[in-house]
Amino acid sequence: MKARRDVFQALADPTRRAxxxxxxxxxxxxxxxxxxFQSSRQAISKHIQIxxxxxxxxxxxxxxxxxxxxxxxxxxxxxxxxxQFRKIVDTQFNQLDKLLSTLKKQRK
Amino acid sequence: MKARRDVFQALADPTRRAxxxxxxxxxxxxxxxxxxFQSSRQAISKHIQIxxxxxxxxxxxxxxxxxxxxxxxxxxxxxxxxxQFRKIVDTQFNQLDKLLSTLKKQRK
DNA sequence: GTCTTGCGCAACCAAATAATTGCATATACA
DNA sequence: TGTATATGCAATTATTTGGTTGCGCAAGAC
Numbered sequence: 001m002k003a004r005r006d007v008f009q010a011l012a013d014p015t016r017r018a019x020x021x022x023x024x025x026x027x028x029x030x031x032x033x034x035x036x037f038q039s040s041r042q043a044i045s046k047h048i049q050i051x052x053x054x055x056x057x058x059x060x061x062x063x064x065x066x067x068x069x070x071x072x073x074x075x076x077x078x079x080x081x082x083x084q085f086r087k088i089v090d091t092q093f094n095q096l097d098k099l100l101s102t103l104k105k106q107r108k
Numbered sequence: 109m110k111a112r113r114d115v116f117q118a119l120a121d122p123t124r125r126a127x128x129x130x131x132x133x134x135x136x137x138x139x140x141x142x143x144x145f146q147s148s149r150q151a152i153s154k155h156i157q158i159x160x161x162x163x164x165x166x167x168x169x170x171x172x173x174x175x176x177x178x179x180x181x182x183x184x185x186x187x188x189x190x191x192q193f194r195k196i197v198d199t200q201f202n203q204l205d206k207l208l209s210t211l212k213k214q215r216k
Numbered sequence: 217g218t219c220t221t222g223c224g225c226a227a228c229c230a231a232a233t234a235a236t237t238g239c240a241t242a243t244a245c246a
Numbered sequence: 247t248g249t250a251t252a253t254g255c256a257a258t259t260a261t262t263t264g265g266t267t268g269c270g271c272a273a274g275a276c
Contacts, residue, residue: 008119008120008122008125009120011120011189012116013263014114015264017189021196024193024196025196029222030222031223039264039265040265040267041222041223042223042224042265042266042267043264043265043266045223045224046264049224063273064221064222065273066223070197072194072197075193075194078186078190079190081125082183082186084129085128085129086180086183088129089132089178089180137252138252138253138254139252147234147235147236148237149253150235150236150237150255151234151236153253153254154233154234154235155234171242171243171244171252172244172252173243173251173252174254217276218275218276219274219275219276220275220276221274221275222272222273222274223270223272223273224269224270224272225268225269226269227266228265228266228267229264229267231262231263231265232262232263232264233260233261233263234259234260234261234262235258235259235260235261236257236259236260237256237257237258238256238258239255239256240254241252241253241254241255243250243251244250245248245249245250246247246250
C-alpha cells in the first residue's frame with residue numbers, strides 16, 4: 001500500500017464508496033463503520049486511511065475516538081474530469097493536437 | 109485480469125482516462141493510440157479491453173483495423189453516484205437506517 | 217490504581233493488476 | 247502469391263491491493 005493516491009483510485013473500491021456515503025450521512029468513528037461491514041476494523045481503517053490521504057475525508061479527534069467528516073470539495077476533481085470528457089464528446093472536438101499536448105504535459 | 113469490471117475501476121487508471129479522452133476526441137485504432145504513450149501496443153490494448161468490457165467504448169471493425177468509439181452514457185453511472193453522494197452531504201441526510209438498508213441490498 | 221475500549225502500526229499473505237514477450241491470424245498491398 | 251501491417255491471445259512477471267493477525271498505546275470506566 002503505497003503509491004497512486006488520487007480521488008479516482010479511491011472511488012474505485014465499492015467498500016470505500018459505501019464508507020463515503022456512510023460518513024456523508026453521519027460523521028462516524030472507525031469502529032462504528034466496521035460494524036456495518038463484514039470485514040474487520042483494521043480493513044475498514046485502511047480504507048479510511050486511503051480516503052484521508054487523498055483528502056476525501058478529514059479527521060476530528062475527540063477523546064479516544066476519531067470522527068470522520070466529508071470534504072465534499074474533493075469530489076469536484078472527478079466532476080471536472082467528467083465535464084471535460086463530456087465537452088470533448090459533445091463537440092466532437094477536432095483540435096486533436098491541442099489535446100495531445102495537454103496530455104503530454106499531464107504525464108510529466 | 110478478471111474480476112471487478114465497473115466504470116469506477118476503469119477510470120481509476122490515469123492511462124485509461126487519457127485513452128478515453130483521445131477516443132472521445134477522435135475515434136481511433138489501438139495502434140494509433142499506442143503511439144501516443146510510452147507503453148507497448150499490447151499494454152494499451154489491454155486497457156482498451158477493460159474499457160470495452162465495462163462498455164465505456166465500443167468497437168467498430170473496419171478491414172484489419174478496429175476503431176473505438178465512446179459510449180458516453182456509461183459515464184452517467186459515475187455522475188449518478190456523485191449526485192447521490194452530494195445529495196446526502198447537502199441535506200445532512202439523517203435517515204441513516206434507510207441508507208444502511210440500501211447499502212445492504214447493493215452488497216448482495 | 218486496574219481494566220476495558222478505541223485506535224494505529226507493522227508484518228504477513230493471497231489475489232488482482234499492469235506490463236512484457238512471443239506467437240497466431242486476418243487483411244491489405246505489391 | 248508473398249510480404250508487411252494491424253490486431254488478438256496466452257504465458258510470465260513484478261507490483262499493488264485488500265485483507266488478516268498480533269502488538270502497543272492512549273483515554274475513559276471502574
